[in-house]
Amino acid sequence: xxxxxxxxxxxxxxxxxxxxxxxxxxxxxxxxxxxxxxxxxxxxxxxxxxxxxxxxxxxxxxxxxxxxxxxxxxxxxxxxxxxxxxxxxxxxxxxxxxxxxxxxxxxxxxxxxxxxxxxxxxxxxxxxxxxxxxxxxxxxxxxxxxxxxxxxxxxxxxxxxxxxxxxxxxxxxxxxxxxxxxxxxxxxxxxxxxxxxxxxxxxxxxxxxxxxxxxxxxxxxxxxxxxxxxxxxxxxxxxxxxxxxxxxxxxxxxxxxxx
Amino acid sequence: xxxxxxxxxxxxxxxxxxxxxxxxxxxxxxxxxxxxxxxxxxxxxxxxxxxxxxxxxxxxxxxxxxxxxxxxxxxxxxxxxxxxxxxxxxxxxxxxxxxxxxxxxxxxxxxxxxxxxxxxxxxxxxxxxxxxxxxxxxxxxxxxxxxxxxxxxxxxxxxxxxxxxxxxxxxxxxxxxxxxxxxxxxxxxxxxxxxxxxxxxxxxxxxxxxxxxxxxxxxxxxxxxxxxxxxxxxxxxxxxxxxxxxxxxxxxxxxxxxxxxxxxxxxxxxxxxxxxxxxxxxxxxxxxxxxxxxxxxxxxxxxxxxxxxxxxxxxxxxxxxx
Amino acid sequence: xxxxxxxxxxxxxxxxxxxxxxxxxxxxxxxxxxxxxxxxxxxxxxxxxxxxxxxxxxxxxxxxxxxxxxxxxxxxxxxxxxxxxxxxxxxxxxxxxxxxxxxxxxxxxxxxxxxxxxxxxxxxxxxxxxxxxxxxxxxxxxxxxxxxxxxxxxxxxxxxxxxxxxxxxxxxxxxxxxxxxxxxxxxxxxxxxxxxxxxxxxxxxxxxxxxxxxxxxxxxxxxxxxxxxxxxxxxxxxxxxxxxxxxxxxxxxxxxxxxxxxxxxxxx
Numbered sequence: 001x002x003x004x005x006x007x008x009x010x011x012x013x014x015x016x017x018x019x020x021x022x023x024x025x026x027x028x029x030x031x032x033x034x035x036x037x038x039x040x041x042x043x044x045x046x047x048x049x050x051x052x053x054x055x056x057x058x059x060x061x062x063x064x065x066x067x068x069x070x071x072x073x074x075x076x077x078x079x080x081x082x083x084x085x086x087x088x089x090x091x092x093x094x095x096x097x098x099x100x101x102x103x104x105x106x107x108x109x110x111x112x113x114x115x116x117x118x119x120x121x122x123x124x125x126x127x128x129x130x131x132x133x134x135x136x137x138x139x140x141x142x143x144x145x146x147x148x149x150x151x152x153x154x155x156x157x158x159x160x161x162x163x164x165x166x167x168x169x170x171x172x173x174x175x176x177x178x179x180x181x182x183x184x185x186x187x188x189x190x191x192x193x194x195x196x197x198x199x200x201x202x203x204x205x206x207x208x209x210x211x212x213x214x215x216x217x218x219x220x221x222x223x224x225x226x227x228x229x230x231x232x233x234x235x236x237x238x239x240x241x242x243x244x245x246x247x248x249x250x251x252x253x254x255x256x257x258x259x
Numbered sequence: 260x261x262x263x264x265x266x267x268x269x270x271x272x273x274x275x276x277x278x279x280x281x282x283x284x285x286x287x288x289x290x291x292x293x294x295x296x297x298x299x300x301x302x303x304x305x306x307x308x309x310x311x312x313x314x315x316x317x318x319x320x321x322x323x324x325x326x327x328x329x330x331x332x333x334x335x336x337x338x339x340x341x342x343x344x345x346x347x348x349x350x351x352x353x354x355x356x357x358x359x360x361x362x363x364x365x366x367x368x369x370x371x372x373x374x375x376x377x378x379x380x381x382x383x384x385x386x387x388x389x390x391x392x393x394x395x396x397x398x399x400x401x402x403x404x405x406x407x408x409x410x411x412x413x414x415x416x417x418x419x420x421x422x423x424x425x426x427x428x429x430x431x432x433x434x435x436x437x438x439x440x441x442x443x444x445x446x447x448x449x450x451x452x453x454x455x456x457x458x459x460x461x462x463x464x465x466x467x468x469x470x471x472x473x474x475x476x477x478x479x480x481x482x483x484x485x486x487x488x489x490x491x492x493x494x495x496x497x498x499x500x501x502x503x504x505x506x507x508x509x510x511x512x513x514x515x516x517x518x519x520x521x522x523x524x525x526x527x528x529x530x531x532x533x534x535x536x537x538x539x540x541x542x543x544x545x546x547x548x549x550x551x552x553x554x555x556x557x558x559x560x561x562x563x564x565x566x567x568x569x570x571x572x573x574x575x576x577x578x579x580x581x
Numbered sequence: 582x583x584x585x586x587x588x589x590x591x592x593x594x595x596x597x598x599x600x601x602x603x604x605x606x607x608x609x610x611x612x613x614x615x616x617x618x619x620x621x622x623x624x625x626x627x628x629x630x631x632x633x634x635x636x637x638x639x640x641x642x643x644x645x646x647x648x649x650x651x652x653x654x655x656x657x658x659x660x661x662x663x664x665x666x667x668x669x670x671x672x673x674x675x676x677x678x679x680x681x682x683x684x685x686x687x688x689x690x691x692x693x694x695x696x697x698x699x700x701x702x703x704x705x706x707x708x709x710x711x712x713x714x715x716x717x718x719x720x721x722x723x724x725x726x727x728x729x730x731x732x733x734x735x736x737x738x739x740x741x742x743x744x745x746x747x748x749x750x751x752x753x754x755x756x757x758x759x760x761x762x763x764x765x766x767x768x769x770x771x772x773x774x775x776x777x778x779x780x781x782x783x784x785x786x787x788x789x790x791x792x793x794x795x796x797x798x799x800x801x802x803x804x805x806x807x808x809x810x811x812x813x814x815x816x817x818x819x820x821x822x823x824x825x826x827x828x829x830x831x832x833x834x835x836x837x838x839x840x841x842x843x844x845x846x847x848x849x
Contacts (some may be wrong), residue, residue: 090595101820255737331789345706
C-alpha cells in the first residue's frame with residue numbers, strides 16, 4: 001500500500017509543487033502575455049470542451065496517428081535495409097542527411113506544391129520529420145547487433161526472415177523504441193507546424209489563430225492542452241514499450257538483482 | 260516580487276537561458292547632443308519602401324533620429340516586439356492593430372503606412388482567378404475556395420467585402436490559408452478557385468495568364484488605409500517628442516515616396532530580393548501622409564459584421580489625435 | 582593482425598557511393614522540371630538553382646546570414662549539450678531523482694517548441710535570444726533523453742564491481758557511468774545538432790532572427806524562387822557537413838564500441 005503511495009507521490013510531487021507555485025506567483029499578474037494561471041484554466045474549460053473537441057482536436061489527433069504510424073513503418077523498413085547493407089547506407093546517407101537537414105517550415109510550401117493542401121499534405125509533413133529518429137536509431141540498432149549472436153546465427157544457418165525477426169529486430173528493438181519515442185515528440189511538433197500553413201481546422205491551427213489575434217489566454221490554454229496530450233501519448237507509449245520490450249527489461253532487472 | 264517569481268519559474272521550468280538584455284523600459288532619452296536610437300520593426304515587402312527611402316534621404320537623421328530597420332515576419336512578431344521594447348515603432352496592417360486593441364493591448368497608431376491606390380483594376384492586390392476560369396465576378400465565389408495569406412485578418416475582410424459588393428453571400432465562400440508563393444500553383448492546378456495575392460505575386464500570376472475579377476482593397480472602402488506605423492502607449496506617454504519627430508519624418512518620407520515612385524522602386528530592390536526588372540512591372544501602393552480615418556471606420560464595421568471583431572473598437576483611442 | 586588499416590581504400594568506396602547517390606538525386610531534380618513533371622517556375626531545375634547559388638555566394642549579405650546562423654546554432658547546441666549532459670548524469674545517478682522528475686520531464690518534453698514562439702518573441706523580440714530559446718528547449722530534451730538512457734544502461738556486473746571496490750559518486754561517474762553513456766551521449770550530440778540546426782532556421786524563418794532562415798523568408802516573399810531554393814540547398818549542405826563531422830568524431834571517440842569495431846575489422 002505504501003509502495004503505491006510512494007509511487008504516486010513521486011509522479012505527482014514535483015508537478016504539483018510547480019503548479020502550486022505557478023498558481024500563486026501569477027495570481028494577479030497584469031502582464032498581457034503571462035496571464036494568471038486561474039484565467040488560463042478558465043479559458044481551458046471554456047475553449048476546448050464541446051464542439052472544438054470534435055471539430056479540431058480529433059482531426060489533429062487522427063492525422064498525428066496516421067503520420068506517426070507511417071513514420072514508424074517507413075523508418076523501420078528503411079532502417080533495417082540500410083543498417084544491414086553497408087553499401088546501401090553509404091549510398092543513401094548523404095541524400096538522407098540532406099533531406100533531414102531541411103527544416104519542416106521550409107519544406108511545407110514545397111510539400112503543398114506537390115501534395116495539395118488537404119489532410120494528405122499534413123500527414124506527409126508529419127512523416128517527413130518523424131521518420132528520421134526512427135530511421136537513424138533503427139540503423140544504429142541494426143549495426144550494433146552483438147557479434148557473438150550474429151556468429152551463432154550464422155553457425156546455426158539461421159537466415160532470411162527468421163534471422164530478421166529473431167536476431168536483427170529483437171536486438172535492435174530497444175534502440176528502435178528510443179527512436180520511436182523521439183519520433184512521437186517530433187510528430188506532435190510537426191502536427192502543429194503542418195497546421196500553421198494552409199489549414200482550416202486543428203489544434204495547432206487554433207493555437208496559431210489565437211496567437212495571431214492576440215487571444216493570449218486561449219493560446220496558453222491550447223499550449224496546456226498540447227502538453228496534456230503529449231503526456232497522455234507518452235504514458236501510452238511507455239505502456240506499449242514495457243510490453244514489447246518485456247524481455248529486455250526483464251533481462252536487465254534480473255541482472256540487477258543483488259547476487 | 261510575484262511577477263519576478265513567476266518569470267523565474269517560467270525560465271526554470273522551460274530551461275531558458277537567463278534573460279539577458281531584455282528591455283522592458285521605453286527608450287530613455289539619449290545624452291545631450293546624441294541622436295535617439297530608434298529600432299523599427301517592418302516586414303520586407305513593398306509597403307515599407309517610404310521608411311527605407313526616408314532613411315536614405317536623411318529625413319530621420321535631420322530630426323536627430325538614428326534609425327535602424329529590422330525586418331520581422333509579421334504583426335505576430337512585431338507587436339510583441341514593440342511591447343517588449345525591442346522596437347520603438349512597428350509596422351502592421353490595421354486589422355491586426357484593431358484585433359490587438361480589442362484584446363486591450365496598449366498600442367497607438369502614430370502615422371500612416373500605406374494605402375490602396377483607390378483605382379479599381381490597378382491596385383497592389385486583387386482577387387484573381389486563373390486564365391481560363393469561368394468565374395468573372397466575386398458573386399460566383401459562393402461555395403468556392405479562395406486562397407488568402409492569413410485567415411481571419413484583413414485579406415478575409417476585404418475579399419468578403421468584394422463578394423458582398425458583387426451581390427453574393429460572403430458566408431458561403433470557403434477561405435483557405437496559403438502562403439503567397441503557393442497561390443499561383445494552387446490556382447493553376449485547381450486546388451483553389453480564386454486567390455488574393457499582393458505584389459509581387461499579383462504580377463507574377465498575371466504574367467502566368469491569371470486575371471483579376473475584383474480589386475478588394477477598393478471594394479472595402481475608398482482609398483483604404485491598409486497598414487500603419489504604431490508604438491506602445493508607454494512610449495507615447497514618456498517620449499512624446501520622439502514620437503512627434505518620428506511622425507514628422509515619416510510624413511515627409513511618405514510624401515516623398517508617393518511623388519518619386521522610381522526611387523521607391525529602386526529602394527525596394529535593396530531590402531527585398533525583387534530584381535530591378537521585376538519591380539518595374541509592379542503596381543505600387545499609395546503613400547499618403549495622412550491616415551484615411553473614414554476608411555478605417557468602414558473597415559472596422561466590415562470586420563464587426565463578419566464577426567471578426569466582437570465589439571466596436573475605439574478608433575479615437577487607437578488613432579493619433581487629429 | 583599487425584597490418585595497418587588500409588584507410589585509403591576503405592575511405593574511398595563509401596564516399597564514392599555517397600557521391601553517386603547525390604548525383605542521382607540531382608539529375609532527377611534536373612529532369613523533372615524540364616520534362617514538365619513538376620511546374621518549372623515553382624521548382625526550378627538543378628542547374629538553375631546551382632547557378633543562383635553561385636550568385637548568392639557573391640553577396641555579402643549571404644555570408645553575414647550564414648555567420649549568424651552558425652553562431653546561433655553553435656551557442657544553442659553548446660548550451661543544450663552541456664545542460665543536457667549534466668542534467669542527465671545527475672538525474673540518472675542520484676537515487677530517487679529520476680523517479681521524482683520523470684513526470685515533469687514527460688509533461689514538458691512534448692510541448693512543441695514552436696508553441697513557445699510567442700513567449701520567446703515577447704521576452705526577446707526578434708533578437709538571437711528568442712531563436713536560442715527554441716533551439717535550446719528542443720535540443721536539451723534530445724540530449725537529456727539520450728544521456729538518461731545511457732546512464733541507466735550501465736552493465737550490472739560492472740556496477741557490482743564498482744560497488745565492491747567502494748567507488749564514490751564521482752569515481753563511479755567517471756569510470757562506470759560515463760563510458761557506458763558515452764555512445765548515447767555522442768548519438769545525442771549528433772541528434773541534438775540536427776534538431777538545433779532545424780530549429781535555428783525555423784526560428785529565423787518564423788520570427789525573423791537574422792540568418793539563413795530569414796533570407797529564405799525574404800526570398801520567398803519576393804517571389805524569388807531560385808534564390809529560395811539555393812538557400813534551402815545551403816541549409817541542407819550545412820546539415821550534411823555537420824553530420825559528416827559528427828560521424829567522424831564518433832568514430833574517433835568510440836573506436837572501441839562494437840558497431841565501429843566490426844567495420845574497422847572488416848576493412849582489414
